[in-house]
Amino acid sequence: MSEYKDTLNLPQTDFPMKASLSQREPEILRKWEEMDIYKTLRSMRKGKKKFVLHLGPPYANGHIHLGTATTTILKDIIVKSKSMSGFDAPLVPGWDCHGLPIELNVEKKIGKPGRKVTAEQFRDACREYAASFIDIQREEFKRLGIVADFAHPYLTMDPKYEANIIRALAKIIRNHHLQKGYKPVHWCLDCASALAEAEVEYAEKTSPSIDVRFKVVDNTDFWSRFDHVHKGMGPISIPIWTTTPWTLPANEAVALNPLLQYVLVATPSPEQFLIAEDLLPAVLKRYGIEKHTVLGHIRGEKLAGVKLQHPFYEKQVPVVLGDHVTVESGTGAVHTAPAHGIDDYNAGKKFNLPLENPVGDDGCYTASTPLFAGLHVTKADEKILEILRERGALVHEEKLQHSYPHCWRHKTPLIFRATPQWFISMDQHDLRGLSLKAIDRVKWIPDWGKSRIAGMIENRPDWCISRQRAWGVPLSLFIHKETGELHPDIFNLMEKVAERVEKGGIEAWYKLDAKEILGSDAENYQAITDVLDVWFDSGVSHECVLKERPELAFPADIVLEGSDQHRGWFQSSLLTSVAINDCESYKEVLTHGFVVDGHGRKMSKSLGNVIAPEEVIQTLGADILRLWVASIDYRYEISASKEILSRMSESYRRIRNTARFLLSNLNGFDPQKDLVPAEDMLWLDRFAVEQTRKIQQEILEAYSTYQFHLVVQKLHQFCIADLGGFYLDIIKDRQYTMQADSRGRRSAQTALYHIAHALVRWMAPVMSFTAEEIWQYLPGEKPASVLMATSYEELAPLADHEIMNVAYWEKIRAVREAVNKEIENQRNAGKIGSALEAEVYLYCAPNLKSQLDALEDELRFVLITSFAKVIAEHAGPVDAIVTEVPGLSLKIEATGNPKCERCWHRREDVGADAKYAGLCGRCVINVAGSGEEREYA
């Protein structure tokens, strides 16, 4: 053997088998940095059709976690695939920099503003804090292989961005969507601030569950409202049920449903109760009342205005009506405190109830609150129960576990509390209706995103945008000291503020002397010191980024975030854009599910199932993480565990090894002179190129519909089945044994060259590092980076009218599988060693016979056996194996022929030429003659 080794073309490449991604990826990153890949791509794609993916800014706090990594990798895959499809696809990263979480962390370090440090020092510290995490996250994103304009990100704390936030608010005011209100908002006692809807979480809480009697003041008036009623003996009460006793000091009414049927019942005590009919059995059971008499029926609407005695204050409150009263629980009569609930507030507005809020910013009852002044609301329930008991107002008490709003940061229960706030009104100028129309025009992927966000917009309250905090963009409003009205020239005043902020940051606002811009009006006007809800900052990125940066465009082609952003950024971006432009800020929205562990559980420190992206990168490599992200159907929950990721490494290895096989067989191939024109290629090679062309179409389609899991499946399947299991297996013999420059070998290499060029481009958006590594080993003229390439267009089609078309080769492939199966059986039975020891006899129906005959003597190379004979005999001899291929039976026999030292085929003619004793006939021709000829395979 050794004497003929040099006559073989054995595969050879420096492309390493072992990936060692954790070492190799940083080298590739350095290379991209040196060539300034992002900038280069911008100039290469200049003038091409734009594709703008706009990203919602991550918050500049902490390290990135697996969720952020997933979102960002998906964005990067989209942008890279668009860029490789020839679009100019810029990606401008951004960071959200203001807001409470940063403020709270800075408070921990240096104390609250106004105490140990000045507000100015405090804001400086917040700015520094945000900047430090931007630097950290930027490096983390780069390490994931994200290609973006990291040198010029957008930062919401940039003075220019801050100024444009103020300008965006001014436009919203000009379009009449701003409203000043005194409204109940979710209020966190620990944050000492109003919270946005997106900052509210629901969690279980145990509360007192009490029924309180509100006594009817004038029984005669009450009875007169009934058509028929029996007059009972004892006092008449309308009991209410509540789980927030601390709101009773603010009670201003009891609400009934106008359309609901209520009954008046007499009890042995002999008190009379008015209760919703549907709830009567449950209520009586709760009160422990076994006997009762129905005295009369009445619809809620007839009781409007009935006067009731407040349970502990010397005041009377009316019965009011509201559709929000239901028979799900309680008594059908609802305690109404307009300062502490949205429904209550709405009822209060409708029925002109006082909106007195007895609870201060610190969570304590104000000094003017009788009985409870100075008491903190979280400690008030016991005292209120005590007073209710004393006054005989408590009908029933127990404990209840229920779902209750909590602060997402503090995990503490929130209260609803009316405070003067500024709102973007959903209805004042029909922002709700306009937004719903905009939602209709947007494409939502997956499509349930549409009904989800539409449902939220239909039901959401006005957006409270004011916060009583230090680290945020000032509302920059001036209101009249007496009337509370906005300054009539507010739009221009805000522009003047914006100009100053653009130069000096938000600090300029705090240093501003109102006289500078208001002139003599300054005496009559007061500046609002609130800052904007941080969701507003990121919400208006369409104004501050898309419209500001020339490389981008408004609206964005696509936005992509986790599905929690239907409630967050998708909504804040949409609402502000509609309020400013009367149109949506994005054309398509793609959402992915949450990242959970292998058992579908949320990742949390306490469960010990958190996977840090950094850890995966260090052990397996960023490309494994990227391949994992791409391989999941992100519409559902996204599972990650060590096992899942190591399975990913397995699949990565298959793809890498396929690429390595291609490269090693392209050794010595110079496309400039060795490339064979399609029509001169062997038929099998033309088929392989055609198959590649078809899969490329499918893969490009999957990319363009953002179905990356299909990209990965097809890529993987192509490597394993089409290449590894068929084509590459067959051409090994031709590659190794034919003359280096023969048509047969160059034809196969041409196919491998085309396949490699296509494959590396399919891989690039997902496995960017590995694709770049392969790229450097590919022969031929090419751009410096695979990311600069566009999809491969040199894949020649194989027409259907050709005799050896796709259908023909699919048939041959089926025959080969049937043969392989039987060879495997024979090997397992110990009758033959390797496939090359087998002689195959194929008994064929006429059609199949002529198809197999077409391959002439090359059929044995397709079957990878030393000998193959096609016989016209439909059923075959009795001992033939009937296969799954219609019209095919076969027999495998061990050959008695000697083995060729060079090609290992067992042929009769081995040793026929005495000069080359160990060689078969074709090897003699390849070694010493003009070389073997092949036409088909």
Ligand SMILES: [Zn+2]
């Ligand atoms: Zn809080």
Ligand SMILES: [Zn+2]
């Ligand atoms: Zn040979």
